[in-house]
Amino acid sequence: MQKRLLLTPGPTMVPPEVASAEAQPIIHHRAPEFDPLFMRIQEGLQYVFQTKNPVLLLTSSGSGAMECALTGVCSPGDKIICVEGGKFGERWREIGKAFGMNVISEAIEWGTAVTPQRIEELLSQNPDAKAVCVTHCETSTGVLTDIKAIAEVVAKTDALFLVDAVSSLGAEEIRTDEWNIDIVVTGSQKALMLPPGLAFVSVSKRAQERAAQSKTPAYYFSMKAYLKNLEKKTTPYTPAVSLILALDKALEMIRKEGMENIWARHAQLSKAIQAGCRAMGLTIFSQSPSHVVTPVKVPAGIDGGAIPKMLRDQYGVTITGGQEKLKGKIFRIATLGYATAFDATTGICALELALKKLGHKFQEGAGIAAALKVLAE
């Protein structure tokens, strides 16, 4: 018998009570009973985003929400600064180019984070930039970017600050209004503990003003249409109703636990994973590790693909390998969303067993002992 455990940076595990909520009978999205549900969800999302501004609800993946964000506030020809340090950072550039924007691409070494100083430089070289787009947690490298400090720099200019927090929102501290972030984008299948299919975009007052001026062609992702419909407590197109019922339940669980506690839980679990890996003689890849996902270098002499494969096939534990240029070089363990201390310990225990079988030399039990030490704190 195997129990399946997803230690992936999304899709993540869905709590049984959320899955049950998703299986409820469908309610019609134009029926009166939908209104209070929609408003309750809007308030719940504002709490998670730590904002008083509107949070748009889209039926799409996180990439769709990024398209809504960038096309919503920028026009063809607009200069935008996009930082890319991994597979997901590329998306801001790709979307900007697809819609005819003038993209200043700041490609940084994978595994590193952009500094506020560098953003300041880029903005002084490009005073006409309309937007700065960064990735909060670059899921492919595990790197976390200091968006609070960058927001301070961007707020001094006319540029809007757009943050891809698809994998990080709910796991890492984000205080959208207090930190002055114009747009935060996230997806349902990460810390929000839902299946994929919904995505969310918070829109500051400044961003709403710019949305009114955007000339980028848009229909399904028209930010203007979503903002207008939000006032009428609805969405412009039929939303994924069953996922909304699930979201209602997940938001209830999140409010009960509290954002500060959720951030602290993610920090503790990822530190336990990091400590466990280090004690097994492994090296953490990222120079600025996040609490979203822990990237670990594949030890010399071991096939990079063999570790996730053995964990999955023999132990039922799904972790992910490296992507693109990191393929075979790292593996990634996430304790994201619906994860507890014993999901982290199961991950480390399974990793110990797998690494031993694969011939990696380390002191047996050292990994799990180190992880437990962190969890006991």
Next chain:
Amino acid sequence: MQKRLLLTPGPTMVPPEVASAEAQPIIHHRAPEFDPLFMRIQEGLQYVFQTKNPVLLLTSSGSGAMECALTGVCSPGDKIICVEGGKFGERWREIGKAFGMNVISEAIEWGTAVTPQRIEELLSQNPDAKAVCVTHCETSTGVLTDIKAIAEVVAKTDALFLVDAVSSLGAEEIRTDEWNIDIVVTGSQKALMLPPGLAFVSVSKRAQERAAQSKTPAYYFSMKAYLKNLEKKTTPYTPAVSLILALDKALEMIRKEGMENIWARHAQLSKAIQAGCRAMGLTIFSQSPSHVVTPVKVPAGIDGGAIPKMLRDQYGVTITGGQEKLKGKIFRIATLGYATAFDATTGICALELALKKLGHKFQEGAGIAAALKVLAE
């Protein structure tokens, strides 16, 4: 106690076994177990669409899939002929205009269908038209368009034929390949018996060739990206995995019943609804009624909004009122997707009770007797 019955043209009711499938533990969309699931679904969709060509799987509403279809095969400046005879027909025009196409809008009277002769005329007046876009079943008016005959006309020209079958696919006969339809678009929350959140686009060989040439800006809905990823048995962005698990179950049920039987069931149920309404002295609004939804004129002297309200609040039966210019003038009853003879009879029984309370004069029991007569055939 009330049992809730949705007699709406979408979202429709979800079978309990499909809802349970949706609540299954999440599987990772890049894990090996996803491949056979994805291919099984592709084959199931091809069966439902009656095509051997690719069927793209999008995480969005049906309107998103329409955007994918039109932007996928046409470029800014392209001349396109869009027929609009209701609230949903407007969408082809709106999408075309949003993306800078040269839209020839053929606005017809609500409640009527465009004829193949008229399409032939329009095509001879616009020999440079790149596409003809129609709505198969216009959900706001209940009108069905003869897409088989129109396809014959369009196939003689260089224009592609795009059909919005969001509410009709699975309920009305559509033979995509045999009838030479280039693009058919549908959504999950109609005859496919799923919650909203997935949408599908079939793409003919001719349309695939045109997709390679499209210059319309696109990212999330890039037809090129979906076609390319389909070859790799995946989607370009994280799909709504739980809805895909539900789709797998729904397609299994559909295959078991068989398309011909499903079309016949929809025909019989809608004829029963029509007969029941006529026997209560009501008039069917549409001149070319579909089996998707039956639009009924509100009898003189009765408040149009009161009928759906009473059915919903007092009897737990959700039907829909008229939209936009038909608001208060019609109500609409659908037996779409997961609906049987006794859902139709419950609808007519509830309507008899409501109309009597609202003061409409008719022979009591005549409606349900007429409906049963059709169902006994």
